[in-house]
Amino acid sequence: MNVKSISGQVWNTERQQFVRAEVRWNTSGLIESIRPTTTDAPWFIVPGFIDEHIHGAGGADAMDGSVDSLNTISRELTRYGVSAYVLTTMSASHESLLQSVAAAAKYSIREGAELLGLHLEGPYLSPQYSGAQPKIRLRPIDHEEISQLIDASGGTIRMMTVAPELPGALECIPWAVNHGIHINLGHTAADYRTTRQAIDQGADGITHLFNGMPSLHHRDPGPVGLALSDSRVYVEVIADGVHICPPVIQMTWSAAQGRVIAITDGVSAIGLAPGRHHLGEQEVIVDNRAVRLPTGSLAGSKLTLDQAYRNLMRWHIPESEIIDALSTRVARRLGLTRQGSVSPGCYADMVLLNPDRTVHQTIVRGKICYTQTDQSLP
Numbered sequence: 001m002n003v004k005s006i007s008g009q010v011w012n013t014e015r016q017q018f019v020r021a022e023v024r025w026n027t028s029g030l031i032e033s034i035r036p037t038t039t040d041a042p043w044f045i046v047p048g049f050i051d052e053h054i055h056g057a058g059g060a061d062a063m064d065g066s067v068d069s070l071n072t073i074s075r076e077l078t079r080y081g082v083s084a085y086v087l088t089t090m091s092a093s094h095e096s097l098l099q100s101v102a103a104a105a106k107y108s109i110r111e112g113a114e115l116l117g118l119h120l121e122g123p124y125l126s127p128q129y130s131g132a133q134p135k136i137r138l139r140p141i142d143h144e145e146i147s148q149l150i151d152a153s154g155g156t157i158r159m160m161t162v163a164p165e166l167p168g169a170l171e172c173i174p175w176a177v178n179h180g181i182h183i184n185l186g187h188t189a190a191d192y193r194t195t196r197q198a199i200d201q202g203a204d205g206i207t208h209l210f211n212g213m214p215s216l217h218h219r220d221p222g223p224v225g226l227a228l229s230d231s232r233v234y235v236e237v238i239a240d241g242v243h244i245c246p247p248v249i250q251m252t253w254s255a256a257q258g259r260v261i262a263i264t265d266g267v268s269a270i271g272l273a274p275g276r277h278h279l280g281e282q283e284v285i286v287d288n289r290a291v292r293l294p295t296g297s298l299a300g301s302k303l304t305l306d307q308a309y310r311n312l313m314r315w316h317i318p319e320s321e322i323i324d325a326l327s328t329r330v331a332r333r334l335g336l337t338r339q340g341s342v343s344p345g346c347y348a349d350m351v352l353l354n355p356d357r358t359v360h361q362t363i364v365r366g367k368i369c370y371t372q373t374d375q376s377l378p
């Protein structure tokens, strides 16, 4: 059998530490063994990153509704250590969403990062906290629309972000959960009580905490107060230092330890030079730090998960928590039993990090999908 192997400091999920070892995998891309070795290879080998909230990359966008775009995104993301992702749509017309879900249903090429499915961010969101979601596309919950999207998606819809205060939202949540869809609460004006009712109904996550919702108030805790205090919910954070200040990231980690999920909310401009690009049907302006609408409002990010890793280390988040938030925990949440860990029986989905935690190589199902070259050195 054509077994391949790699050696370095391998992240051991059970022991929560790096161990010098050799990882061997078989031709099906499954890890067969991990054996201690005295290698002096400089790589830190961690499970491939999993992004559950990303809109596009490399000039391609979920709203292109094209298989070619999905290919571009899958290939581009391996440059940043991503081995799997949930592609996220914007609020859009029903026809446009149908086209996007149909593209995901058709997509079967395995080149680059694995497309796990779709995250529908809207269109059932609060106009008051729409952020970069086009207000004109926001609308009341519509079961018929959602049913049609589920049918057209071929089972690829894995997540949905909804505002729980919209009429019918609380009834819709258990129904969607029964269809295997994880419900995130976000772009919402809901108070604490309504947010809590939505969690009681089966919602299990908060979309990009602090962004697209009322701020925390000590007498009116709202969705932020719920997210920080309720152990049932996963909490998405954008660790780019622009969407949330580092001290608030640290505070979030203290309050919600074991529940934080690092996302990028990245847009098609990832991997492209600064300038004017698009996010769904809207124009966005990209500089070195952020992505904004012409109005100045933040519109997703140009963060990559390997950059999030380095940012979080700089902000003194323990590395065990970082690896959990970028991979292990996301796999657990999404029920991916063969991902999120470098261990026998799991897919050989791995990132080889340099000592400074930049990406040297990304391996997906045992196949090397990206190797850093001299030109790609930062």
Ligand SMILES: [Zn+2]
Pocket: 053, 055, 088, 121, 265, 300
């Ligand atoms: Zn988003």
